[in-house]
Amino acid sequence: MVFEIFLLIIIVLVALSIVYSTARLGISPMPSSTKAYQAMVTLIDETGSGTIVDLGSGWGNFVIPIAKRYPERQIVGYEMSLLPYLFSTLIKRVSGLKNLTLYRQDFLKANLSMASVLVCYLFPEAMDKIKNKLLLEKPGVEFLISNNFALPSWQFDKLIQLNDFYKSPVYLYRLDSGKGLID
Ligand SMILES: C[S@@+](CC[C@H](N)C(=O)[O-])C[C@H]1O[C@@H](n2cnc3c(N)ncnc32)[C@H](O)[C@@H]1O
Known part of the structure; x- marks a missing residue:
């Protein structure tokens, strides 16, 4: 009985923590779908060898496989939500991913000058x-x-439309030298 109450308290705390950060940040830590992930990888393959930065890395569903796929590239994730950040940090340690750095920080306040790809x-x-x-x-x-x-x-450079119900888009923008700015 004591164990069940303890478990219930943990579940409620986890749920409250996620609801709180979702309300604060405007989005839940929901991962990209498998199809979206594959489309993003297709686009990343065209971006050379520079540092990849995930703005809002959630539970690590994107940065962990990306760090394994590109061991020669530096991968960085910014995540404000506590539990997703702690979980992804644990998986990073267990997986021994030396090329992955995770920050519990607001990406809007971060210096992104090391990034090649956002x-x-x-x-x-x-x-x-x-x-x-x-x-x-x-x-x-x-x-x-x-x-x-x-x-x-901004004018996108490439667009992949996913084969899902909404035909969801995944965009690639070239940001260098303000190219593509249409305002
Ligand atoms: C929809 S999830 C995406 C997770 C992951 N990038 C993926 O594609 O699977 C968005 C994440 O961005 C985080 N987030 C939103 N605004 C943020 C900010 N200003 N700084 C850091 N993280 C933020 C949220 O907490 C959430 O976990």
């Missing part, structure tokens, strides 16, 4: 904030790959 699965308001950050700070990032949500005022 990857995200967020929501329209966050995409707007990313656009403003890129225009203001000019971090020199070459590519942005976004699952489902467009970067406002």
